[in-house]
Amino acid sequence: MKITVIGAGAMGCVFGGHLQEGGNVVTMIDIWEEHVKALNEKGLSLKGASGDRVIPISAQTDTTGMSEQDLVIVLVKASVTQKALESAKNIIGPETIVLTVQNGIGNAENIAEVIDVEKIIVGTTANASELTKPGEVIHHGQGETVIGKYEGKLTDRDKKIAEEFKNCKLEAKAVDNIMSIVWSKLILNTAVNGLSGVLQVPLGKLYEWPETREFMRDIITETEKVANAKGIEILHDDPYEKVFTICRDKAPGHYASMAQDVYWQRKTEIDVINGTIVEEGKANGIETPANTAIVRMVKGVEKGYLKGKKSDY
Missing domain, CATH: 1.10.1040.10 (N-(1-d-carboxylethyl)-l-norvaline Dehydrogenase; domain 2)
Structure with missing residues (x-):
């Protein structure tokens, strides 16, 4: 799958790193230039609960020059959700799924202001992580990620997202009572x-x-x-x-x-x-x-x- 993680913070790097290791083509998007440079030049240093290693990964400060993605994972701060999605419209095509695993309530509603609601799935995760310096993340604790449809019923394509997470050693499941x-x-x-x-x-x-x-x-x-x-x-x-x-x-x-x-x-x-x-x-x-x-x-x-x-x- 072609996957973009918008917001390469601690949790974004945990997801992006695992998905990259699992054979997907992952691009990390973040406006922190020092962090982006470190990811591109040195790779993602991921330590802790899931083992210590360096994962080669691609990072950019925006989505310029990118093509439509299969999955876009949104992990920016809630206050910039709409702005981030507006600037990433070029990678959201007819078949793209957009998954928010952000903290709090109201993120899916903000995303729905920018894209069609049928594309949106909502998630929550019990993983714990910490960004210690540019390019380096500690995965403090592994936990389950649960996803569900923002509106309507889960489709087979939505369920495949959870399966892909599991294939990449991220515990996950799809549910109806999200x-x-x-x-x-x-x-x-x-x-x-x-x-x-x-x-x-x-x-x-x-x-x-x-x-x-x-x-x-x-x-x-x-x-x-x-x-x-x-x-x-x-x-x-x-x-x-x-x-x-x-x-x-x-x-x-x-x-x-x-x-x-x-x-x-x-x-x-x-x-x-x-x-x-x-x-x-x-x-x-x-x-x-x-x-x-x-x-x-x-x-x-x-x-x-x-x-x-x-x-x-």
Whole structure:
């Protein structure tokens, strides 16, 4: 398959690297010129859970000169989703599938402003990764990627995407109830992402410290109430223990993606994670003081470093 990954961050490199190794022709797109140069000249250094190796891979700062692709994977920051898709229209043909595996809620809706909805599939992943320097990514933990149709029923072509992921040693499956799965992951993201970002600590500390553990509990309670109000089934029997188990046992040393954003002084995705809960709470008459507080804190941190900076992938 001809595959383009738009957004060559930590997760984009995990997907792109595995898919390239599996025999696909992968191109990474990112506006970070130093990173693109490193990928082209030295290859992708992928270390950690899936082994240590260097994967030769092609990278560009945009899609100029490229042909239509079989699959486009979108992993840019939510704030630049539409802009990124608009600039990549030349690689999206009649048979192209567009998969968003971005954090938060509302990304598929933004993509649907640019391309036909029948092309869009939505995904969520339990892989954990970290971009440590240009061209180098640590794959902290392997996990399942789940995909489903944004609108309508899964087609055979959609299901083949999950099969290709599995062929490339990326655990994956295609499902019909994708939004329940997306919201079930959103509970984790709302609980840990903002706190890890503001405090610049790994997930284990968020559980270890009583104050942050209780803060996470409040965020989870609010998020679950909003999901219930929207008629969305949360698939965790005990969402608190699900989050705490990840923080305490499965990934205590992992820094959430928002912690990495703050470290690299990038715009975060707080608006489509906790910000979504705040807005949906208002729409459904549910108070969300914990989510509101973390949104305000993250935005305050952002203002300390974003002034005058352009948004990036």
